[in-house]
Amino acid sequence: MKKLILDSLGKSKHRGSNFRNLLYNNEARAFFFQVITFVLVVGLFYTAIGNLFQNIEARGIQTGFSFLNNRAGFDILPFLGNIVVDYTPESSNLTVFYVGLVNTLVVAFIGIILSTLIGLLIGIARLSNNYLIAKLAGGYIELFRNIPILLQILFWYNLFINVFPHPKQSLAFFDIAFLNQRGLYLPKPIPEDGFIFVALAFIIGIIAAYFIRKFFKKKHELTGTHTSTWMFTLGLIVGLPVLIYFLIGSPLQFDYAVLGKFNLSGGMAVVPEFLALTFALSVYTATYIAEAIRSGIEAVDKGQKEAAAAIGLSPVQSLKLIVLPQALRVAIPPTINQYLNLTKNSSLATVIGYPELMSTFGGTVLNQVGQAVEILAMAMLVYLVISLFISLLLNYVNKKMEIQGR
Amino acid sequence: MSVFDQQSTRKPPISQIGAVLWLRTNLFSSWINSALTIASLYLLYIMIPPLLDWMIFNASFSFGTVNLFGFDIKFSEAMATNQNCGREGACWPYIYEKLYMYTYGFYPRTETWRPNIVFGLTALLFVIVPLLKHYKHKNRVTLSLIILYPLASYVLIAGGFGVLMPVSTDQWGGLLLTLIIASVGIIVSFPIGVLLALGRQSNLKVIKLFSTLFIEFIRAVPLITILFMASFVLPLFLESGNYFDKLLRALIGIALFQAAYFAEVVRGGLQAIPRGQYEAADAIGLSYFQKNILIILPQALKISIPNIVGSSISLFKDTTLVLIIGLFDMLAMVNLTSNDPYWLGRETEGFVFVTIVMWAILYTMSRYSRKLELRFNTENTN
Structure with missing residues (x-):
């Protein structure tokens, strides 16, 4: 393409035809259209943003994010x-x-x-x-x-x-x-000291259940013997936290x-x-x-x-x-x-x-x-x-x- | 040799024929199914009768005397007021009195014939276009209709031009406004959407980048942010002094929003066209625009028609959002008319009425889209 452009501008015998070649060249056209689009879009943005600043100044609106530190001063529905x-x-x-x-x-x-x-x-x-x-x-x-x-x-x-x-x-x-x-x-649930252990037990239960499932799935793939795991899962995810909840002595009150x-x-x-x-x-x-x-x-x-x-x-x-x-x-x-x-x-x-x-x-x-x-x-x-x-x-x-x- | 009388065949047992068989296979095939049937019957029992009571049996239909097509139909002596309408059932006289507001908004009452003609034209369009199916010049006629119909509608509704009384856009409202926003949104955004889709599929990197950015950005944010942008920020982008109508701002926002969705629908169609079609068009020496207009788009648009209708349905539903930026579409009329001191506290009737109208329109559109889908579906499914 570079050669084409140079040819069309150079002192060639076929200057006109070279220029026509450039006009009908796919690459040159693609380049040309992209430049036009780019200029149009950027121009549009430039004008719009220029106007924006002018209008903002004319109307005396502040700019910038300093308003974020200002006092809000209104009530929000409590949620x-x-x-x-x-x-x-x-x-x-x-x-x-x-x-x-x-x-x-x-x-x-x-x-x-x-x-x-x-x-x-x-x-x-x-x-x-x-x-x-x-x-x-x-x-x-x-x-x-x-x-x-x-x-x-x-x-x-x-x-x-x-x-x-x-x-x-x-x-x-x-x-x-x-x-x-x-x-x-x-x-309203009010957790007391020690409730954290129940939550911890719940998380540990999920992790343990995941690994047990993985283990038996691997066993199933290797040996073909299928072991049903839902009892482990239930016991670990529900049973373990409940057990700990009662062991600690019901550390959750309700209002x-x-x-x-x-x-x-x-x-x-x-x-x-x-x-x-x-x-x-x-x-x-x-x-x-x-x-x-x-x-x-x-x-x-x-x-x-x-x-x-x-x-x-x-x-x-x-x-x-x-x-x-x-x-x-x-x-x-x-x-x-x-x-x-x-x-x-x-x-x-x-x-x-x-x-x-x-x-x-x-x-x-x-x-x-x-x-x-x-x-x-x-x-x-x-x-x-x-x-x-x-x-x-x-x-x-x-x-x-x-x-x-x- | 003994002679045997031919015995008449025994009738099938009652449980294997007719209604009983149908009940057994469809409603009571197992105990779970029987339980489900009884549960859903109970659900219907607790929901339908109160609804009917409210809407019909306990409702007030005291419209007074109604003039319908030149006949006087007497419903009651005098029209009900908010007080004697009762709170047990619906108060339909409220809807009857506010029907004008729900249909035309604040449109001047002397000029009602103009929107009426537009409504008639719209209905006519839906009758004419299917009739043209086998007509030789149907494409040309359809195209000219697509151009003429909005022009004629605009002239009729907005007025001006020294002939008709001008009606400013803040007087447009109700169902009229809903239909205007939906149809302008569809007609304006469709060409933009096609261009965006072509841009996104283009080999030209810059055009592809801009199209993709635009489409993805618009699709990621809710319409309400676009509408706020259009109504608060758009005027700031223009040179000061340019007055910009509120409705026009909303329309620009909606058209840009919808264009991104149409673009994705059309892109789906474009991607479904086999590569061979592109290569064949190139091989016979068609230019980019010839290729797209003559070969690719007709095929791509045809397969995306069901999705285009589906997307238009979404647009129709989204038109209700304009009430947030202070335009009075049909939904906004509910709050406006039930704040009338004379008819205070009749929101529920208003919502139910708008729901019925909107649902009827949208259901018809979705049935139509389903029909199109079946017509264009050539795939064999089991």
Whole structure:
């Protein structure tokens, strides 16, 4: 290409034709188009950012991230975020960011667990040979996936506030949990000294169970004798912590909520905003997960099941060893994508005032400070990081489940 | 030789025919299935009757006298008020009175015929396009419709041009606004999406990099952050003094957002085209644009049609988010109209009404996408 350019500019006899050669040369064209795109995009950014600085100066908006150290000065609905981060109105705007982040992660975490459970249940029910169950599951999917999620969040929140009773007439479950329009009141666990050992036993139990399983799996591969390990697993993960709990002398107390004259006191309140949001997100996302699981199971060829039966596997073995590993390969990637969607959709909580990232930091702080560029950039960065994390997870899972070719 | 009378065949047992057989195989095939059946029947029993009670049997239908297509239909003496509507069941007179708001927002009542024509045109479009299936010039007609329909709709709804009374965008609302945002979003973002998809598949490194960055960035963040960007930051990017309509800002945000999703859908289609098609197009000497417009895109777009419809459904659902930046779409009307002192506290009716309308539209769209999927699915599955 260098030669072509030199030729076309040089004192050659065929100067014109050389120039035409350059014009019709693929490499030269590619280079030319890329330069044009680059100049256009960079030019656009340059102008936009230039205007941005001008406008910011003209309107007297501050720039930079110093606002993060300023006093926030507003109340945030008390929930896990406030407790974890220890928030008061005297805290800084950066603390608000952390509160929002924690609350976003909490709702995403619980939502992911719930939606997976509901999705699994509905996805399997959809394929049930029971006519009524299959139709009900199908109806559930068609109903909830065709209603915008924002409408669902608003609807459940409205229902919660308008339909559930006043604190005075709370629905009580054996005086342990109370449900009213202010939320769900649960006993608050208070760990005492020594509870750490129970937690430690639980972790040790998981690790030990993992190695025992590995050992017997290896034995199975080497000798062919199969040992069932679920008793070890149960004993180590559940039995060991329970044993230690009673040996130390029950180092866990509960603070129960008590129904007072006008309100409930004590206990641990789960705010209605959180309940409505988690419920709506789980119910909505579960429809997609159910469809993913159904298509995963349906994607397994009928011949696979028949072959499994032919070599003498029991129905349970066939499901566990043949069908599920293949079904999950199809079902898991879209499910993980739905986890990302759920996390992104949790930002809609801003309409009901659940204190997550976009309603506290991207909402109240933005209105107070007015530095939209910085605040939105920070909020977007959080979602970018979450999304990147989920893509990495997805790549890892895909790699792990890749069909091993010969 | 003895003669045997032919005996008539015995009837199959009652458990092996008709409804009983169906019940046995589909509902009561094992004790687990029987238990599940009874449990789900109980679930239906505790959910459906209260719902019907609320929506129909305990609900108030006292609309007063309704003029329907020139006939006066008398529901009750006078229209119910919020007080005598009762709280046991739904108060549908509230919906009836606010129906105008839910459909047109603050659109001037004297000009209602204009959006009505647009609604009619939209319905007509859905009737005409399938009828054109076997018409010779169907591509040309469809293309001109795609260009003419938005233009005609814009002129009718926005007015101006010295003929029609201009109606500013902050008066647009309700279902009208929802449909406008959805259709503009789809029509504008689709070409951008195709270009982005081609860019991402391109051999040119710089173009590929920019397209990939744009697509991945947009897909990683929630729509609400994009909408906030569009409504707070976009005006700052422009030279000062440029007034920017709130609706237009939201539309730009939504179109860019949707373009990234369309791009991924189209890329899926592009990747499904065998390499041979690209090489054949190169071999007969087509240029890049000829190759894509004549050979690759027609095939790629065709196989991505079901996913394009699916993505459009998501966009339609996402239009509700504009209420967060202060536009009055159909969902925003619920809070607005139930804050009316006369109809205080009727949010539930509003939400149920909007749910029914939205669900009907989205369900129709999803059925259509399913139909397309089946039509384009040539793979043999068992």
